[in-house]
Amino acid sequence: MPPFKDRAVLITGASEGIGRALALELARQGAWLGLVARNQGRLEELARECEGMGARALVLTADVTDPIACHQAVEACAAHFGRLDALVNNAGDSMWATFESLEDPSAVAGHLLKLNFLSAMECTRAALPHLRRTKGLLVAVASVAGFSGIPTRTLYAASKHAMVGFFESLRVELLGSGVDVSIIAPDFVVTGLHKRALGADGLPLGGGTLDPRHVMGVEECAQLMVKAMAKRQRLLITSTRGKLGRWLRLLAPRLVDGIARRAVEKRR
Ligand SMILES: NC(=O)c1ccc[n+]([C@@H]2O[C@H](COP(=O)([O-])OP(=O)(O)OC[C@H]3O[C@@H](n4cnc5c(N)ncnc54)[C@H](OP(=O)(O)O)[C@@H]3O)[C@@H](O)[C@H]2O)c1
Incomplete structure (x- = not known):
């Protein structure tokens, strides 16, 4: 029996990228999907695709930077399916500019913290x-930037470190409740995230996609995520350098700084 068959999973940021690929991967198993994002048209298209694969899907158009919208989306999903087995906190935005070049760092920090961290908290x-009733799963789509310093991503890394700290702590608070926490730390994945990333002026860059020959695709990332979710794995880091980097930084932190710098320069 596929682990997510007839299980209700709410995914934020489902209209594109990793969230969309994850929805399709779970749809293959016959999951019941709550699909959250702002773009209703894209969500409806995705819902039809998921239903065509034997899944159930509910479109929940919402801006997750609004705490009330977060609560309404969760309640609507649980009421529609009669249960909630997993919440995937995936909606997010990034930046691509050095800290000193930012015209209004507080505005960029405010946006990234609100979307990447506070929406997940709400x-x-x-x-x-x-989730307590179903002994379900909380999933936090963080980043390797939630564990390391990444140049040109200072405030993004801050938001992802906040996310990791929050979910690591919550996991301990939930010990014995039956609710588990899986933290997902993708390395670069080919999505629209890098086009939407905020530049020095605080506006989306509109360019800067990654080279799919050298960077993981969304399907592979989603497959790894579903496997980790099925095992209720504490942490999934999607790249070898990300996994090595975690340990290497204890022994040779400068080497890890150099790897992070080169990765950003080469965008791979
Ligand atoms: N791609 C990478 O290299 C990478 C690496 C590490 C971690 N991650 C993380 O993975 C997650 C997904 O990123 P992605 O690469 O798939 O990005 P993406 O392709 O840009 O997708 C972002 C998703 O978030 C949704 N979203 C954005 N703002 C929203 C809001 N205010 N309310 C509701 N939904 C909102 C977008 O939908 P709408 O525009 O329709 O609202 C979209 O579905 C993010 O948390 C990101 O930090 C990505």
């Missing part, structure tokens, strides 16, 4: 009573 708060 959705989690709303989902926990439901």
